[in-house]
Amino acid sequence: MDRLRRLVLIALAVVLVLLVVADTFVTHHASFGIDGTPGFAARFSLVSAAIAVAVSYGWGLLMRRPGERADD
Amino acid sequence: MTETFGPLSPALILILAGLILPLVKGPLRNALFLLAPVAALALVWALPLGPGLAVDWLGLNLVLIAPDNMARIFGTAFGIAAIAGALFGVTQPSATEKAAALLYAGAAQGIAFAGDLVTLFVFWEILAIGSTLVIWSNGHARAGLRYALIHVLGGVLLFAGISAEISGSGNVALHAMRADTIGRWLMLAGILVNAGALPLSAWVADAYPKASWSGAVFLSAFTTKAAVLVLIRLFPGEPALTWIGLAMAIYGLTYALLENDIRKLLSYSIVGQVGFMVVAVGIGSPLALAAAALHALAHILYKSLLMMAAGSILRATGETRLTALGGLARSMPFTAVAMLIGGFSLAALPLTAGFVSKSAILAALAEGQAGFYWFALTAVSAGSFLYIGLRLPWFALFGPGSAKVMAGSAPSMLAAMGLLCVLLVVPGCFPGLLERLVPEIAGVPILTADHILFQLQMLVAASCIFALLLPLLRPSAGSTLDFDWLWRELPRLAAPHWRRAWALFGKPVVGIWAETRGRWASFSQRSILLLGAAGNWRTGKIAIWATALLAIYVLIAAL
Structure with a gap:
């Protein structure tokens, strides 16, 4: 991992931790129980985004072809 | 108020402007291209909410303009998109694209304000024509053809569904329904083709990038969202x-x-x-x-x-x-x-x-x-x-x-x-x-x-x-x-195999085909002679045939 990317990642992680801390001080209006727990959005998004990258990468390995398609 | 604005549908203004635009040149063309969408948006808000404009046509009660709040929301969205798209593309030299874009935007407004299935279908088809012309105007004939074919398929499905619905209920009004008959499933399928639903979603990414730098702006705004509005109204x-x-x-x-x-x-x-x-x-x-x-x-x-x-x-x-x-x-x-x-x-x-x-x-x-x-x-x-x-x-x-x-x-x-x-x-x-x-x-x-x-x-x-x-x-x-x-891809890949298969089996197939045609010709000949002599049939025989035909008719109607 190059230096800039590592720095950006650390900065983002710090911001995320601060947001989670701030989340513990607000009143939640949960719709399904778990979505009202402090930091739920951060955890859920980390997992969701990682799955999205993994699924698209895997789909790309299967379905991505070099070169343009005919008529493109 | 409805009497005043009734004939002046937002759709009509844009479609007329689209038809006139190729006939004028220079600043007048640009002025028309910019002002028609503004006038259409003004009309979206000038039309009072209410029952709208109804006309009787061939015994069908058509509601050409049905201004309700949903029509106003989508009319506003389509109106803003047309204004912004026209402003963005005013320097586009292609008159065909500009005219097609106005036609396309007008059809979207027509769908937003349509109050019956027939009016909806007419604007649905104008929408397909306008959008295809936007793609074709950038010179991508094959991509435009693929786009047109997909929308012909969607249009045929929708038309079949609308026909079944009207023949079943005798009602052309737009109303909420469930996909509980074959006709309604056909209608839903036709709408979903335009919405970009699977498995035919690929047409969106195939067609839209083929439009010009300005044409794609119009394409991104109307077709799929018009389909969403129709889903809101019908399903x-x-x-x-x-x-x-x-x-x-x-x-x-x-x-x-x-x-x-x-x-x-x-x-x-x-x-x-x-x-x-x-x-x-x-x-x-x-x-x-x-x-x-x-x-x-x-x-x-x-x-x-x-x-x-x-x-x-x-x-x-x-x-x-x-x-x-x-x-x-x-x-x-x-x-x-x-x-x-x-x-x-x-x-x-x-x-x-x-x-x-x-x-x-x-x-x-x-x-x-x-x-x-x-x-x-x-x-x-x-x-x-x-x-x-x-x-x-x-x-x-x-x-x-x-x-x-x-x-x-x-x-x-x-x-x-x-x-x-x-x-x-x-x-x-x-x-x-x-x-x-x-x-x-x-x-x-x-x-x-x-x-x-x-x-x-x-x-x-x-x-x-x-x-x-x-x-x-x-x-x-x-x-x-x-x-x-x-x-x-598949037809191109399959073509060489098809040619080989034809070389192998072509002659026997041609022989079987010729024999089948011969038999069919003699069967038709015999049937014509038989039917010509139907006046001499026995009453019992006629009754049996009439009952059989009636049974087939009832079976088809039940389906």
């Missing part, structure tokens, strides 16, 4: 729509994350975002339908803006491939800001219109206790930020590489992008403005501390994943296989 609460919409959202996300071409990426994104609307229509509550309409409005605004930014890049560099772009934020700062605002609005960053509309959709899912869809769409929403708010800006605007800018954007293009930026940010900061247009969302918590924190955590967490997994998201040249492989 609210249809259970099948929830999983169809979710499949669209996942498809759009997966393909957009893989795509290298900006305009194809945005096309896949259209399918994904329309998926959100289709899920909401499937939920079917008043809040869900209002949220779907609001999301369509917001989506038209931010996707038009993103297509404008992509069009500006194409016009300036001749490129839309991420692998060939980079560093454009320095050379095209205004376009970069527009792309960021459009992308952030799609990703539902607080203080943008997209945040308001996505909050309304998720609130509707929560209200309907549709937990699975709530969590699934929230996850897709986090993934959407990866491609639109991070991957696209990083590799096009900020990342390594420096694309050569050969031409700057015209002032009219900058003005159009500026207008849409304002229209995305102001309602995002003051959601009350949207509540006036869509009163059903009044109770949805939007700018509350917990909701804002929720969304910021979502976006920052997705950014962490982007920074961590950046090598996996790097764009690469190539294409991703889709269902359209079946009609774009």
Whole structure:
């Protein structure tokens, strides 16, 4: 991992931790129980985004072809 | 009031302007191109809400203009898109594209205000013609033909469904229904083709990027959202729509994350975002339908803006491939800001219109206790930020590489992008403005501390994943296989095998065919002679045949 990317990642992680801390001080209006727990959005998004990258990468390995398609 | 404005439908103004436009030249043509959409939007708001304009035609009670609040929401969205698109593309030299764009925008307005199935179908077909001409006007004949064929298929399905519905109920009025007969399933299928639903979603990413730098802006606004409006009117609460919409959202996300071409990426994104609307229509509550309409409005605004930014890049560099772009934020700062605002609005960053509309959709899912869809769409929403708010800006605007800018954007293009930026940010900061247009969302918590924190955590967490997994998201040249492989690649691959098979089996097949034709000819001859002598048939024989034919008729009617 190059230096800039590592720095950006650390900065983002710090911001995320601060947001989670701030989340513990607000009143939640949960719709399904778990979505009202402090930091739920951060955890859920980390997992969701990682799955999205993994699924698209895997789909790309299967379905991505070099070169343009005919008529493109 | 209706008598005054009745004949002056917003659709009529745009369609007439589109027909006249090729006949005039110079500043007059540009004036017509710019003023017709303004007049149409003014008329959307001048038409009083009410029963509208009804005419009797061949015994059918047609409601040509039915102004209700849903028509006004979509009419406003289509009107703004037409104004912004015309302003952006006013320097486009192609008169064909300009005329087709007005025809296309007019048809969308016609669908928004249609009050019966026949009127809806007429404008549905004009919409297909206008959009095909927009693609053809850029010289992509084969892509335009593929697009036209898909829409012919959708039109035939819709027509068959409408015919079955009218013959079954005798009623041409638009009304909410369930897909509980073959005719209604055909109608639903025809509408879903235009919405970009699987398995025919590929037409969106095939056709839209083939339009010119200005034509794609119009294409991104009308067809799929008009289909969403028709779903709202005809199939609210249809259970099948929830999983169809979710499949669209996942498809759009997966393909957009893989795509290298900006305009194809945005096309896949259209399918994904329309998926959100289709899920909401499937939920079917008043809040869900209002949220779907609001999301369509917001989506038209931010996707038009993103297509404008992509069009500006194409016009300036001749490129839309991420692998060939980079560093454009320095050379095209205004376009970069527009792309960021459009992308952030799609990703539902607080203080943008997209945040308001996505909050309304998720609130509707929560209200309907549709937990699975709530969590699934929230996850897709986090993934959407990866491609639109991070991957696209990083590799096009900020990342390594420096694309050569050969031409700057015209002032009219900058003005159009500026207008849409304002229209995305102001309602995002003051959601009350949207509540006036869509009163059903009044109770949805939007700018509350917990909701804002929720969304910021979502976006920052997705950014962490982007920074961590950046090598996996790097764009690469190539294409991703889709269902359209079946009609774009398979026939070409199968042709040599078909020729070999014909060489082997051709002669016997021709022989069998000739023999069958001979037998059929002699059978017809005998039948004609037999029927000619029917006057001499015995009564019992006639009764048996009449009963058999009646039974077949009853069986077909029962089906």
